[in-house]
Structure formats: C-alpha cells, structure tokens
Amino acid sequence: MVDELVREYRARLAELLGEPLMVDDPLITTAQAAVLLGVPPLRVAGLIRAGHLPARSRAHRRLLLSDVVQSGLDRWMSVTEAGVVLGVGDSGVRRMITAGLLRAHGKLLPLRRTDVEVLAQLREGWLTLSTAATKLGVDALEVHQMLRTGVLTHTCDVARPVYGYELSRVLAVRSGRVA
Structure with a gap:
C-alpha cells in the first residue's frame, strides 16, 4: 500500500512540476506536500514544528517524498x-x-x-446525567451522588459522565437480583 501511495504521489508531483522526476526520493516543499495531500500548508508546517514530520532542510523546510508518505499526515487532526x-x-x-x-x-x-x-x-455508550437519571428512574442529583460515592464510575467527560453499561448493574442491585 505504501508503494502504491509513493507511485501515486510521484505521479501527482511530476504533474504538479510539469516535468518528470529525476531522483527516486525527491525533496519537496511544504507547499508541494500540502497540495499532494490535499491539506493546508499550515498543517504541514505544524507537523514539522511539532516534530511529527522530519524536515531535511530547516531553512527551506524541504521534505523527502517518502517521509511525507510514511508520516501519514492524515493521522493528525x-x-x-x-x-x-x-x-x-x-x-x-x-x-x-x-x-x-x-x-x-x-x-x-x-x-x-x-x-x-x-x-x-x-x-456513544456514555450518558448525560439526565439520561442516566431517566433510565434509573431517579433525579439527576441522585445520579450525581452515585458518581461521588462510587456507585457509578465517572467517565471524566463533563458532558457525558456516566458509563451506560453500569446502569444495568445498578438496576439489578436495586431490584434485589444481585447481592
């Protein structure tokens, strides 16, 4: 798959430059890398600054085509x-x-x-306080108390603090099915 990407990017780069490539692994600019990958040049520059993409020439930020392909710029957002x-x-x-x-x-x-x-x-499996309260048949304050006391585990997500899978355990304990 990497070889296919290299071939594709080499062809696109040759088309972009308007001439055939003379070396196997050419140095390209951040702007060329951005065009090849369909991302803004600032995104490529940001990856270089963060150390996720090795620049071969600091002054002009030249990149090896193979580094651009292997870095997988689409891995970052x-x-x-x-x-x-x-x-x-x-x-x-x-x-x-x-x-x-x-x-x-x-x-x-x-x-x-x-x-x-x-x-x-x-x-997707995490719930808001109000959704958890509705499913448990209690108010949101009681769910909040359950989170504080450890009856329910907090997800660390402020917007969705309740693990949905824990509700069935709490309901089972309340109905007396689990000791």
Missing part, C-alpha cells in the same frame, strides 16, 4: 477537527485533553486521529 468528530466545540475538546481523555502532541495539530475516533466510539 486539529482541535477543531476533533470537535467535529466528537460533536463538541473547541473548549469541549480542550476539557477532554485536560481530563486526560485525549493526549495533546503539539499546538497546531495536537491530536492523533485514531485517539479521537476511539473516544468518539466510546462516548
């Missing part, structure tokens, strides 16, 4: 992009970083795409 995936705003993503739900790796493009996608899947 900004806080705003993560917010879209998670369904929250920038401040919500920053709260998740502070709470330890996401790990920041830099300033411009701090988040790994896979980390954000995994968290988005996990959050």
Whole structure:
C-alpha cells in the first residue's frame, strides 16, 4: 500500500512540476506536500514544528517524498477537527485533553486521529446525567451522588459522565437480583 501511495504521489508531483522526476526520493516543499495531500500548508508546517514530520532542510523546510508518505499526515487532526468528530466545540475538546481523555502532541495539530475516533466510539455508550437519571428512574442529583460515592464510575467527560453499561448493574442491585 505504501508503494502504491509513493507511485501515486510521484505521479501527482511530476504533474504538479510539469516535468518528470529525476531522483527516486525527491525533496519537496511544504507547499508541494500540502497540495499532494490535499491539506493546508499550515498543517504541514505544524507537523514539522511539532516534530511529527522530519524536515531535511530547516531553512527551506524541504521534505523527502517518502517521509511525507510514511508520516501519514492524515493521522493528525486539529482541535477543531476533533470537535467535529466528537460533536463538541473547541473548549469541549480542550476539557477532554485536560481530563486526560485525549493526549495533546503539539499546538497546531495536537491530536492523533485514531485517539479521537476511539473516544468518539466510546462516548456513544456514555450518558448525560439526565439520561442516566431517566433510565434509573431517579433525579439527576441522585445520579450525581452515585458518581461521588462510587456507585457509578465517572467517565471524566463533563458532558457525558456516566458509563451506560453500569446502569444495568445498578438496576439489578436495586431490584434485589444481585447481592
């Protein structure tokens, strides 16, 4: 698959330059890398600054085509992009970083795409206080108390603090099925 990407990017680069490539692994600019990958040049520059993409020439920020292909620029996303995936705003993503739900790796493009996608899947099973209260047949204050006392485990997500799978255990304990 990497070989296919290299061939594709080499062909696109030759087309972009208007001439055939003379070396197997050419040095390209951040602007060329951005065009090849379909991302803004600031995104490429941000990855270089964060150390996720090795620049071969600091003065002009030249990159080896193979480094661009192997770095997988699509592995990184900004806080705003993560917010879209998670369904929250920038401040919500920053709260998740502070709470330890996401790990920041830099300033411009701090988040790994896979980390954000995994968290988005996990959050689907997490509930708000009011949803958990409705399912348990109690008010939100009682759910909050359950979180404080350890009856329910807090997800560390302010917007969705309750693990949905724990509700069946609490309901079973209340109905006397579990000692």
